[in-house]
Amino acid sequence: MAAARCTWKCCDEEKEGDNVVVVQFSNGDVKSTDQLDFKYYKNVLTSNPRKRSRRILVADSDRLSYVGNNFGTGSLKCNSMCKYYVGVLDKSTMKMEVHNAQLFNMQPIIPGEALPAEDTDTKKSYRHKVDSLIEAFGTNKQKRALSSRRNNLVGEDSLQQAVAQAASNIIEQKGIEVLQQEVADSEAVTDTALYMPVCNPEADTEEGVYPFNELLSDVEYAALESVGKKMSELTSGELLIMKEKGCPHTVMRILETLPEDPEARDRQARCLWYLSLLLKISQQRVISRKFGSEEDCPKIILNKVMKTFSVESFNHGRVKNVVSSSMQVKLASYCLALLLHMNHQTANLTRLHQDLGVYDSRMVEVAKSMGLKLTKMPAEGEDQAGNDEHKFATLKLPLMKYERFSGQRKRKKLR
Template sequence: MATLQHMSTAEDIVLANFKNGKLQINDKAGPSSNSPEFTYYKNVDTPDERLRKRRILVAKSQSLQYVGYNHGPEAPKANSACKYLVGVLDKKTNKMKVYDAQYYQLRPWLHNDMQPDQDETDQPTEQTYIEKQDALTEAFGSLRKRRAVDSRHKSKVSNEAIEKSAKVAVTIAKSQPTTPIKETMDSEGVLPCCDREATKVEDVYKLDDLVAPHLLEALKKVSGKFCNANIQRIQEWQKQKTYSSFVLDHLRTLANEPTDEKQKKAAILLYLHNLSIMYALKISDLNKKIPFEGDTPMSVKKHLLDSFTQSTLVGDGSRQKRCLPKRMKDKMISHALVLALILDDYKTKLSPLQSAFKVGVRILESHARALGCRVTSIAEVAEGGASLPSKSPTAQKVAELSLPLRITYTPKKKLGGKKR
């Protein structure tokens, strides 16, 4: 039987246990290739004997730090009820020396503020009053108050997201076309630039203000199929409903025009055709590949999208979504009417445009009057050569631009309510 001898030392022997399991120190067994470095801390700056007994054991491995205490809530619960001893047996003399021991349970330490190499700038900032209130609510508040705090935190927008959204908005604003604004332009930007002081009807609305010269030149290069279209080709397009009656009616008269005038009118017709395609699009189709005319130059497509659609930010501001509000649709109708007036020497029928844009004739009339046109009805010849009255439902509406201008705006009707 071994003889026991209790030994007293200045410091108790340290016993350590890793709470998460056995620490692997073998290369093949785990990520830590070396034994951890242990450091033992004690409080020597206080005269209080109770505080001087507090110890902290730190084990530092390649990837983590482990910390154990002999005091406080992190200390093992059994320390207050148990006394730990370590026995060392001498097999030759069969005597065992018994030493007092301290038991520590080491836990991974994940807080960066306890790392010795941390800079002062990385120290946690002092909490604001609201943050302290939120912390108390999350710890001791009722379920309703905790839900309110959680909802507010989810709705909070970070400064980084705001700055990112602002940068995207500035980028969109810079990409928008910069058209010089004239005094005669209407406040909502629906009507084209108008020179009310013009002495010639040709100078009231200029083609360059609607279609820039470089865009017109780009359209001329791809308008050969319009310039060279014969009767058979036009009839085939009419049968297949490839183009509207407005475009086809003008193509029938292009053969008699000079070459330069023919290319100019063909380019305008191609522009009008793409404008009617955009007008008929649904909101869901705006962000897909728009079916423009196949040969339309990319610069013209970009001009149409930038001039007649609006871009809005969605999500966190990283994506753009195009929309086509009613104001932009009105802008398309006004531009199409002016281009039709230029093609028809400032006197055009509204029925072909009505079929091209699928709008009511009254809408075209109100836009024509807002542009300064005079809208009249012309009698059509019925079967047998009899002339129908100008007020007949089948009479043609004609918009004519002449000087002096007769610009009138149709007031918006009030919705709801009873007349008194």
């Protein structure tokens, strides 16, 4: 009788990962598979190319449970090195279907016994692996370098905790208010023109370049009537007391030379009182709530200076008005513009920068930004003791244009 011939048939409908399972038990052979209940689990992360092919096979019996997988330490390495096939022969047609196969090593799981820990070597980075080799086989020099690097290494979590702790300590010591002020002071005023009063360079007269109504509106000027009247009626004795208490030199010099005409004297006194208020603000870091109460400052004037020459700072649920470095520049420009209207479009920059508490260079920068002409004149009277020459700023049409200094100097070549 002639032997029957069979042909191979490849199963084209087989999906990726749905392979035939071939199992082996690590502690013996199974005589009857009917005593085992097999369950096959697939990884749900099908979008991850590294995890979509992971499979776990579980076999339960009355005595023990067996688990096998195709990944991790318990998997067989032969699955990645070889390709296995299983043939199923149909005796009626004598055709054999060929399927991909995977081998699983089934290991018993004893209740109460901890599962084998996952190999941490696979999770170690290249740096950790090199460090392990240096520890085992490195030279003394390499070991010293490794020890030094580890001592200087700060973990990411430790660094964040250290920064957070340092920040909280600084906040507790200085407070949010002081920190905000330091940040404001550290910001360089790159363009002083942003803090200049309203300017009309096309004006026909010098008085119209920096309009007086932009410095003091009609309503604000009327509110200064009572305080201006008190200042215009000061006696020589009261002036002496003000001088001893440290009244600004700019204010004292104008007080001593108030005009005799009632209307001009009243206007000069009102402007001078407002100027003294701005000079007082420039000497403070934080404007308190009681500010202006001793001078009987009108409410409309107090609201104006708070809104125009301070920035709001929040600290412990309270709002405080802080005079930042940019606001000091703004105060200097407005004081200078007010002085121009009070003294025939001429102002003493030397006295003004001393009263404001700003640097002479900053005061000159403000005057240049306003298009004023700068001159020097010998000091007179009591000013001679402090400085032989005083700088003056004069407004003349057309306005002066100055080239901005870039602040960059050429580096000398080393020879």
